Amino acid sequence: MNERVLIPRNRGFLFLDSHPAGCGQLVADMWRACPAPAVVPEGDGPVALVIGSSAGYGLAATLAGLKRVGIRGIGVSFEKAPTVRRTATAGWYRTAATADFARAxxxxxxxxxGDAFSDSxxxxxxxxxEQRxxxxxxxxxxxxxxxxxxDPATGITYASVLKPIGRSNRTKTLVFDDEGVPDVREVETGPAEGDDVEQTVAVMGGADWERWIDHLAGRELLADGFATAALSYIGSPLTAGIYRQGTIGAAxxxxxxxxxxxxxxxxxxxxGRAVTSVNGAAVTQSSTAIPGIALYTGLLRGVLGDGLVPPIRQLADLWDQLTGTAPPALDDEGRxxxxxxxxxDRVQAAVAERWEGATTATIAELADVDWFRAEVRRLYGFSVPGIDYTAPVEIDVPWPAPTP
Structure with a gap:
């Protein structure tokens, strides 16, 4: 037993500990928010593999697949176990909760x-x-x-960077001080140098996705009509300089x-078929690291309110399109x-107007900063409604074992 009262401690948008009960409640809230299928599937559901199943859109894909389609199969993620001094990562606790819903x-x-990039x-x-x-x-x-x-074939380790290509990028960004007060600042990011683009593409591009398909095809494990989707993002012209036109955009x-x-x-x-799925903006552990994205997402929420579609509903739509329940909503490039x-145009014009007027003095009127800050905290299991954060909680939650 290792029970503790957990107090959120963070460095910027990165939290040092995660709250097991809050993470579990977050998964439960996502499960309830996922629309149930019009017709309950009968018999064994399709076999699915979700790579990156513990966080963000990958977690939403796993939960929506379970509830909407009745999938069975495998989820892969890379999380840290609890230690004497630290809790497990939030994804560890979300995975335990996901296993409970799958079992129920x-x-x-x-x-x-483990490492999804590895051949092992x-x-x-x-x-x-093959066996299960x-x-x-x-x-x-x-x-x-x-x-x-x-790269398992060469042993070379590549590192991704968040940089613009060709020239420096100056943009507004949103931060919070230790008291949670929002501050709008300008930050400048220098351009990619040397092999920054190639390194980022090697990490975040399609090489590992293709390697997964090659490996499974080599074992003759792809069913007739097999479908695969890689989750992606394009975003707004307001963030294009650091994102879609930058190193990540090249990937x-x-x-x-x-x-x-x-x-x-x-x-x-x-x-079979392969597609990329371009998802909408959301507060994720990955997106909060990108300059400008926090400000943009807060302003977008200020414009759309509850019209900002959460990942679980987006991924329910994706599963409908992959399974043929709904026709695919493809753009001219097949995404x-x-x-x-x-x-x-209406939404982007409204966000652009607010972006132009966003300062530390005006940000609380233009963006939903309370929602954004709470969403960041919820990534780690804090600020989740219904949780008593004054009560001790068990942090030594085991990784879920497969059912016999």
């Missing part, structure tokens, strides 16, 4: 903790599909955001090129677009 729904979901993880997953799930995989959702990747362009290549190959191989609520 009667779905066989195996959750693995790919082999472990392939063995599970009938040797056929129906869906693969790829949702990985990582600072570095070691997303590579991801989309990989989708087109995989789509052609899978069509010939198993009558599934789940961000249309965000990128209309």
């Amino acid at each position: 729904a009667g779905q066989d979901l195996v959750l693995l903790n 993880m790919k082999e472990q997953v392939a063995d599970l599909i 799930f009938g040797g056929r995989l129906d869906y693969l959702i790829y949702s990985v955001a990582a600072p570095r990747r070691t 997303k362009t590579h991801l989309e090129a990989t989708a087109r290549n995989l789509d052609e190959r899978l069509g010939k191989m198993v009558g 599934i677009r789940l961000d249309t609520f965000e990128l209309t």
